Amino acid sequence: MSASFEQEIEEHNLDSSLESVDLAERAAIDLACKAGFGEDDQNAISMAVRECMVNAVAHGNKYNSRKKVYLKLEAVPGTLVVTIGDEGDGFRGEEVPDPRAPENLLKQSGRGLLLMRAFMDECEHTMRVPHGTLVRMLKRYS
Amino acid sequence: MSVTITTRQVGDVTVIDAAGRIILGEGSSAFRDTIKDLVTKGDKRILLNLSEVSYIDSSGIGELVSGFTTLSNAGGRLKLLGLTKRVHDLLQITKLYTVFEVFDDEATGLASFN
Numbered sequence: 001m002s003a004s005f006e007q008e009i010e011e012h013n014l015d016s017s018l019e020s021v022d023l024a025e026r027a028a029i030d031l032a033c034k035a036g037f038g039e040d041d042q043n044a045i046s047m048a049v050r051e052c053m054v055n056a057v058a059h060g061n062k063y064n065s066r067k068k069v070y071l072k073l074e075a076v077p078g079t080l081v082v083t084i085g086d087e088g089d090g091f092r093g094e095e096v097p098d099p100r101a102p103e104n105l106l107k108q109s110g111r112g113l114l115l116m117r118a119f120m121d122e123c124e125h126t127m128r129v130p131h132g133t134l135v136r137m138l139k140r141y142s
Numbered sequence: 143m144s145v146t147i148t149t150r151q152v153g154d155v156t157v158i159d160a161a162g163r164i165i166l167g168e169g170s171s172a173f174r175d176t177i178k179d180l181v182t183k184g185d186k187r188i189l190l191n192l193s194e195v196s197y198i199d200s201s202g203i204g205e206l207v208s209g210f211t212t213l214s215n216a217g218g219r220l221k222l223l224g225l226t227k228r229v230h231d232l233l234q235i236t237k238l239y240t241v242f243e244v245f246d247d248e249a250t251g252l253a254s255f256n
Binding site: 018021043046047050051054058099100105106107108109111112114115118 | 165166167197199200201203204205207208210211228232235236237238240241
């Protein structure tokens, strides 16, 4: 971390594409690095941002080119907050089946939310007005 | 870099050496196609070497599971070799460590098919 680092905020409105997933991942890692997060934390942030972006692009916006994904990154020393919003039909995290349950263990999909929660210290989903889902994830230094 | 996949035959076991990132898009579809081609050819004993895989996302994990069930349904086995800490942690978090047989060294992994 640079000795002068105090706070940095950046916002992006991204296309609903896999290129945006890569862009968001890189932006989050760059900021986490600037804010002094170590390699393990950077890997955790990378994984969570990637999963959240894929959810927004693929499941929320369904790759619709008219819909955007909102990304906000806020860092202060010791803490990174990532906010990602889509323009989809809305999403209730509590309704997602546990992929670790025996009956779900061999399903091909459904693990993204589990990984986001595992790799970040906080992960909240809220309904976005007028429509869509807003996810706020927070990571502190390990 | 996305994923690079090469296959080699060791006795009656096919070893898949993967390197790079197995993620949604090109990386996961390349892996899926490789498994499909091997099963079509009748190669049903597969040891997947992940020691050079730096990153797997949930889509990539889904492809591992899909490969496992495809081979099991065809009477074969998909086993894993050389997990990095990162991939190991993912299998722990998702409880897939209870599904896959995992080996640290190739000789032991190959011998397990006999």
